[in-house]
Structures are given as structure tokens and as C-alpha cells.
Amino acid sequence: MANPFDKAHELAKELQESEEFTKLKQLHEEINNDEVAKKMLDNFRQMQMELQQKQMQGEQISEEEVQQAQKQFEVVQQHEQIMKLMEEEQKMSQLVGDLNKIITEPLESLYGTEENQEG
Amino acid sequence: MANPFDKAHELAKELQESEEFTKLKQLHEEINNDEVAKKMLDNFRQMQMELQQKQMQGEQISEEEVQQAQKQFEVVQQHEQIMKLMEEEQKMSQLVGDLNKIITEPLESLYGTEENQEG
Numbered sequence: 731m732a733n734p735f736d737k738a739h740e741l742a743k744e745l746q747e748s749e750e751f752t753k754l755k756q757l758h759e760e761i762n763n764d765e766v767a768k769k770m771l772d773n774f775r776q777m778q779m780e781l782q783q784k785q786m787q788g789e790q791i792s793e794e795e796v797q798q799a800q801k802q803f804e805v806v807q808q809h810e811q812i813m814k815l816m817e818e819e820q821k822m823s824q825l826v827g828d829l830n831k832i833i834t835e836p837l838e839s840l841y842g843t844e845e846n847q848e849g
Numbered sequence: 850m851a852n853p854f855d856k857a858h859e860l861a862k863e864l865q866e867s868e869e870f871t872k873l874k875q876l877h878e879e880i881n882n883d884e885v886a887k888k889m890l891d892n893f894r895q896m897q898m899e900l901q902q903k904q905m906q907g908e909q910i911s912e913e914e915v916q917q918a919q920k921q922f923e924v925v926q927q928h929e930q931i932m933k934l935m936e937e938e939q940k941m942s943q944l945v946g947d948l949n950k951i952i953t954e955p956l957e958s959l960y961g962t963e964e965n966q967e968g
């Protein structure tokens with residue numbers, strides 16, 4: 731009988747050895763070793779998370795908060811390494827999403843959803 | 850350079866050949882060929898989806914709707930094949946979740962989340 735777990739471990743290894751992961755890891759380490767950049771990114775993420783939580787709980791986001799968020803985004807936009815990290819995170823997210831689509835294709839076919847659905 | 854896509858396709862094949870998928874597919878076909886069971890399941894799913902949407906949109910769910918849902922669940926609970934299907938779907942969902950955890954482990958380590966976080 732097939733053992734998908736062994737294959738999943740192999741895939742994790744491939745992912746870890748991928749160009750995308752290597753770049754992401756390097757940028758991550760660079761920023762972690764740069765106190766100013768790390769603080770800047772931490773603050774930005776903290777703010778993003780707080781706004782997301784408010785949105786999810788249906789709370790109002792004040793104009794002041796929107797302006798503060800924009801300002802903080804303008805600050806991180808000036809930081810080349812942080813912007814690169816965010817780009818690589820976006821690429822990694824896309825990659826993991828694409829892999830996930832491939833893996834769950836048998837299930838999609840079973841339920842006849844999305845592009846597999848015959849008209 | 851590593852190619853995670855080939856490995857993802859291999860994993861999809863393993864998943865398709867797994868005991869879990871085989872059982873799920875068989876139950877799915879049995880129910881699709883049984884008009885009464887199919888109708889019962891479709892109605893139940895339709896209702897579940899409607900209630901979930903209401904919850905997500907923060908709409909009130911009436912006592913009548915809760916009672917109707919309970920009644921419909923009691924009906925499907927009497928149907929052995931439907932209950933088996935739901936059990937197998939639960940198992941498949943668990944399996945896909947477990948595989949996903951393995952695959953994204955390198956990323957979890959990078960961000961130091963969950964059990965990888967040192968105290």
C-alpha cells in the first residue's frame with residue numbers, strides 16, 4: 731500500500747533545497763542580524779496583525795490607524811532587504827499554494843470541483 | 850536545483866493510491882449511485898453550507914434553523930453509508946492536514962513557530 735508520508739518528507743526536503751527557500755532563509759537571517767531592520771519589520775507585522783484581527787472581529791478601523799499603517803508601510807518600503815523578504819515570502823506562498831493544488835488534485839477530481847467539473 | 854513539483858505529483862499519486870482515498874472514492878460512488886442517499890446528503894450539505902455562511906457573515910441563526918439542522922443530522926445518522934463517507938472524509942482531512950504539516954515544516958522552522966520555538 732502507498733505511503734504518502736515518506737513522499738511528503740521527500741517533498742519537504744525538496745522544498746528546503748529549493749531556490750525559493752534558500753533565498754528566503756538568507757534574507758530572513760540577514761534581517762535577523764540587523765537590529766534596526768528586525769525592529770522595523772516586527773513593528774510592521776505587529777500592526778498588520780492587529781488590523782487583521784480587528785477586521786475579522788468586525789471592529790471599526792479608525793482613520794488614524796489607516797494613516798499610521800500607510801506611514802509604516804512607507805517606512806518599510808524604503809528598506810530594500812525587507813521589501814526583498816516580502817517579495818520572497820509572496821513567492822513562497824505562491825509555491826506552497828501551487829504544490830498544494832497538485833497534491834489535492836485527486837480529491838478535487840472526486841468532488842468534481844473547479845476546472846475538473848464537466849459542463 | 851531541486852524540483853518540488855515532480856515530488857508533489859508523486860505525492861498526489863501516492864495519495865490517490867492510498868487506502869484512505871480508495872475507501873473514500875468507493876463510498877462516494879456508492880452514494881452517487883443511490884438516488885435517495887445522494888439527495889439526503891446533498892440536502893444536508895446544502896443546509897450546513899447555509900448555516901456556515903450565516904455564521905461567517907455574523908447573521909443570527911434562528912432556533913427553528915438549529916432544530917431543522919439537528920433533525921436533518923438525525924436523518925443522515927441513520928444512513929450507514931453516509932456516516933461511513935463522513936468518517937472517511939474526516940480521516941482524509943486529517944491525512945491531508947498531517948501531510949501539509951510535514952511539507953511546510955521547513956517554513957515553520959524558519960519562522961520558529963509552534964513546537965519548534967525554543968523557550
Ligand SMILES: [Ca+2]
Nearest residue numbers: 839842846847
Ligand atoms: Ca471531475
Ligand SMILES: [Ca+2]
Nearest residue numbers: 958961965966
Ligand atoms: Ca526554530
